[in-house]
Amino acid sequence: MHGWAYKEPFSFNNGTSIVTTQTLDQAVNVFLPNLKVDQLQPNEQVNARNLTSAILSLPQDDVQLEFYLDVEPGQNFTSLDWTARLIWPQLTDARGEFDGFIALPVTPPGESASWLPDGSQTNSITRLDVHTNGTDTGNSTAYLVPPEGVIILSDIDDVLRVTKIWAPSEGLLNTFARDFTPWLNMPERFAEWSQQSSGRPYHFHYLTTTPEQATRKYMDFIYTHYPLGSFDTRSLNFTTVDQTFNVRKSLIDKIVQTFPQRKFILIGDTSNSDVMTDYPAAAKQYGNIQCILIRNSSASDSTMNWPYNTAGFRDLNGKFMFFRTPDDLAGLNFANGDCVNGSVPMNVTYAWQNLPFGLSISGASHNEGGKGARPGVEKVWWVLMVAAATAWWGIC
Template sequence: MAPLLLFFGLALLTLASPPPENSNGLQPRAVSETLADILDNLRDGVNVDDIKQSVLPDFWSIPGTDEITKELGLNETGIRALPLEFLNIPGYANYTSQGWNVRFHGMAYKQPLSGPGVVSNHTLDEAANKFLPDFDISELQPHEQDNSRNLTSAILSLPQEGERLLFALNASGGRGFQGGWTGVVEWAKTTDSRGEISGFVQLPTNSENGLPDGNATNAMVVELDVHTNRTDTGNATAYLVPRDGITILSDIDDILRVTKIYVPKEGLLNSFARDFVPWMNMPEIFTGWFRQHPDSPYHFHYLTTTPEQATRVYMDFIYKTYPLGSFDTRPLNFTTVDQTFSVRRTLLNEIFQTFPNRKFILIGDTTNSDVMSNYPELVSAFPGQVQCILLRNTSATDPDNGFPYNTKGFETLKQEQYMFFTTPDDLRGLDFANGDCRNASARMGTVDFSWQGLPFEKSAARGRARGDMWAAVVVTVAFAVLL
């Protein structure tokens, strides 16, 4: 863990000093020292556990709108001149006796670093370089430079409090459903101090075009187009998910795309500069599942704990590469300790509670300690809902991975309920509707329900005692860092 903390410490260095504010309240030249203050404030948001789950540090402690505008030298006139944007996270809807309830989740914001006239490309490049140690943005390809600038601008966006939002809805036609239903939802409250909205809304109904019956046998997942007023950046799709059926719920980093969070320098380049690329032929496997049962298709749900400001690129990648589905990401506003320190488990609990009759296929990888503990815990927390846990054994497929992982949580699970795999082809042929969870032809190896992937553990000469010693060292160091 120490190299990761050192790495992020080196990444958040300082810049130079700001020029005076111009008459419009905007600064076209470098505002280096002020950006340095903002980036320095991010240090408190870097949490050891979060670094293990995502290549990006935890930005929930990023300064608020007032602080950022002050540091960038923007006045009210300058802020008003910026267009309002909205990150609309594709949601899911469950069916109840009162009809469909749709989960809305999103963030209203403005991006002062996103265009010319506010700050120069030079200033934005200086900020981007803080996330690219040992590299300069000038060394990247032109499209990689754009990737870095866009993500840096998103991270340093200004959440907009007090915005009132209206959503126009349209249920698309699909298999077994003609579509044509339309409705409007006005969010009951204005956006909070972090620019967010989050919660469920019961859909309005009308007598002309009804919505599908979510209790019907072999009911389909229906797409609901969601358009946000006042901006063209807030369009998304929500999914009307039937009461019964199967949901494939997957993590993203190092299971659906190549991230290499276990190699920090590579991880940051893969997230801040390079185009996202799928891990091997995983899209082919997901496409096979999407087509597997056309009369009763699976629902796909994607979950990442990457901070909300940085998730637009994740969603764009998923929807161009994998089957369409709902999405969960790390929120900015927290009201409970669990939401703050157990983000993934909180999001998992919410979707499991929303769909108590559905079966879940959980997909992740062994480098993610949250997944390694949360997934098996869900088996006992929600009896009968977890059908399969499928985990990529990253240590077995990438020699650069030095992260140990603990399989202790799987000891009480039935063997046929989980599978550790090494390539996407190990998943080929699994038919979840028929109860499949393990591929007998795949090389799954042995699970001894303890720490695995420890340094030197493959050396027989060091024996089991050496592995036990390293387990103790790992735990001791983790506690020392966290305290």
């Protein structure tokens, strides 16, 4: 379980506040390039204020959290009366964060048989409602996932939703103000995959390096357009090198090591430098990475001209596919071990792609790939969080 305890200085939805709307708008304007919040449409103003308020939330340390778990209705379950009360073993840290593994009480006192299904004896994914004390918004869904099957692990920005991170002004507007919009018909592909293996259903896991403070909007978007599933986000803990600079790698390592018998489908896009390095590195380190699917962002959006490096995919023949549109993924059946759609033309050179001024770096070719993207930035969230700190300091 991973999360954090916080208070919002301004809760725009219910009107309670310790700062005025005018003060909050001063912070919102920091994130809006060449615009002011009053120039946005009404729904965009709400979006911008809500997200800014979340980013400027105040962590609550030394909080004793307790959680209540109930079986979601409508499932084939041993006992719908099963509930659990868990007291988190440590107080929240200075960042208000809690993160760790816990053991669920599977057998009520005085009972001889377990009320929770044994994961090694079932193919079903069990959904649990999770609530915490002291708030009406501290709730989520937990998933009990059997040890075998397929996990579809996907990034979100510019593969599940339109972000355009390579165009900073557009990226900020798409994140802070505009309603989140699915990228083309990608929800159709995910809906097909969710129905693909009824006997051993896939589990969906959404991994983003977006900071915890900003992820509520992401989760609302995913649960509206994509199959329900679990989330991993950027930890608030920057005390180690991996937690600071290798966030995606550390999160991938954690889930792959937690489910060593499950097959993984990794989905991302070429505008994300850590995806381009961490995904192929995971495939070489672990034997259960079945497939890597990468949106070739510059091939599907002419405004995307960042270079990217495909060198990490060398020696992964048949285990990856670069695609231009969601339709390129139609027909892939992961339960059958599929990874590549042979009808989609690809041509990869294992080197830097789409370098400026017509420069090129030679490398071995392989008949899988395409046009390029650009190195670099981790979804500009470092810049955004610095801006948030600056905005908060300026209005306090």
